Amino acid sequence: MLTLVNSDQRFDKLTFNFLSTLNIIDHIRNTRDITRDELEQILETEDKASIEYLRSSAREVATAAYGNKIFMRGLIELSSHCKNDCLYCGLRRSNSAAVRYRLSDEQIYDCCEQGYKLGFRTFVMQGGEDGWFDDKRMCRIVSTVRQRYPDCAITLSLGERSRESYQALFDAGANRYLLRHETASPEHYARLHSAEMSFQNRIDCLYALKEIGYQVGCGFMVGSPYQTIDTLYADLQFIRTFQPQMVGIGPFISATGTPFQDQPNGKVGTTLRLLAIIRLLHPPVLLPATTALGTLHPQGRELGIQFGANVVMPNLSPRDHRKDYAIYDNKICTGEEAAECRACTEGRIRKIGYETVVDRGDFNPNLEY
Numbered sequence: 245m246l247t248l249v250n251s252d253q254r255f256d257k258l259t260f261n262f263l264s265t266l267n268i269i270d271h272i273r274n275t276r277d278i279t280r281d282e283l284e285q286i287l288e289t290e291d292k293a294s295i296e297y298l299r300s301s302a303r304e305v306a307t308a309a310y311g312n313k314i315f316m317r318g319l320i321e322l323s324s325h326c327k328n329d330c331l332y333c334g335l336r337r338s339n340s341a342a343v344r345y346r347l348s349d350e351q352i353y354d355c356c357e358q359g360y361k362l363g364f365r366t367f368v369m370q371g372g373e374d375g376w377f378d379d380k381r382m383c384r385i386v387s388t389v390r391q392r393y394p395d396c397a398i399t400l401s402l403g404e405r406s407r408e409s410y411q412a413l414f415d416a417g418a419n420r421y422l423l424r425h426e427t428a429s430p431e432h433y434a435r436l437h438s439a440e441m442s443f444q445n446r447i448d449c450l451y452a453l454k455e456i457g458y459q460v461g462c463g464f465m466v467g468s469p470y471q472t473i474d475t476l477y478a479d480l481q482f483i484r485t486f487q488p489q490m491v492g493i494g495p496f497i498s499a500t501g502t503p504f505q506d507q508p509n510g511k512v513g514t515t516l517r518l519l520a521i522i523r524l525l526h527p528p529v530l531l532p533a534t535t536a537l538g539t540l541h542p543q544g545r546e547l548g549i550q551f552g553a554n555v556v557m558p559n560l561s562p563r564d565h566r567k568d569y570a571i572y573d574n575k576i577c578t579g580e581e582a583a584e585c586r587a588c589t590e591g592r593i594r595k596i597g598y599e600t601v602v603d604r605g606d607f608n609p610n611l612e613y
């Protein structure tokens with residue numbers, strides 16, 4: 245008898261947890277808000293049906309907003325030089341083993357030309373914080389690309405710059421800017437960065453970009469050292485307040501030659517759950533399934549899409565330099581030509597029932613969902 249009672253009690257507890265997790269997911273979806281304890285329960289549940297419900301809810305919301313369309317952006321990695329010393333990043337200035345390169349103006353234009361022929365209508369120019377790409381040079385590059393491809397969106401991801409610099413680049417023709425906030429906890433931020441970097445400056449940059457008129461992307465790594473439920477909760481609340489047009493998240497992956505080289509990688513499962521939560525909290529967001537996710541799991545990007553992501557960023561950088569933009573170890577897609585990278589990405593997406601689109605894919609705050 246005693247065993248029966250115990251197993252009944254166990255059943256009740258499991259059923260209760262399952263039902264309450266489903267309620268939480270509905271609650272997040274309906275209110276576009278989450279509590280710290282709800283976040284904890286979602287990140288810690290091992291119940292497969294609850295995770296599947298989270299996945300299907302997020303995918304429903306993404307599909308209501310964007311159909312089965314996945315936007316493709318062509319990524320051009322301009323420079324592996326960086327003046328910063330972020331503890332997680334393989335390109336930090338004190339990593340003497342990092343191979344440094346920078347693309348010439350002509351190499352950048354060649355990447356764009358190739359990308360344009362492949363159908364890309366968004367170019368994302370990303371790089372370390374490299375003084376070589378000062379305002380004069382960068383404005384010249386942006387205005388040339390703007391003039392040659394008036395139908396394309398230009399996205400920059402060049403780290404922290406002055407407000408005047410962001411304004412000049414915007415005036416030269418840039419439309420979007422990706423600058424992950426990295427963590428919304430100032431204490432956590434201080435443990436991930438060297439002393440000369442400041443959380444407040446990062447946040448000020450994000451607000452300046454928005455005020456200037458950029459479509460802005462913030463974001464964070466999942467599983468970065470010292471991350472907790474509380475810091476993640478702060479990240480989600482920051483996203484709710486800031487209302488970015490884009491959010492980039494991917495697992496932390498250790499990088500040889502950095503102080504975090506022996507730290508464990510972030511988890512794919514946690515990244516997927518957070519992608520889904522972000523979709524539910526902020527339905528119209530443009531949310532990439534990142535290369536880092538694809539690096540930790542052979543189907544990582546496909547899973548990301550199934551958990552609510554709607555953007556992929558195949559690499560257009562020249563093949564000779566691909567492996568040198570080594571922000572973390574074992575990065576995928578470093579061997580292919582741009583055309584192969586595009587075809588492979590497209591094939592993967594089609595295989596899981598989605599359609600790749602190469603139009604500008606601007607943020608649309610008035611979507612019905």
Ligand code: SAH
Pocket residue numbers: 332333334370371372373401402403404422423424426464465494495496497498499536571572
């Ligand atoms: N210098 C630019 C671009 C940085 S690279 C900037 O500051 O915005 C883009 C993103 O890669 C970073 O914002 C960071 O979140 C992520 N990243 C860096 N090192 C990483 C690592 N070891 N694992 C996973 N992601 C990493």
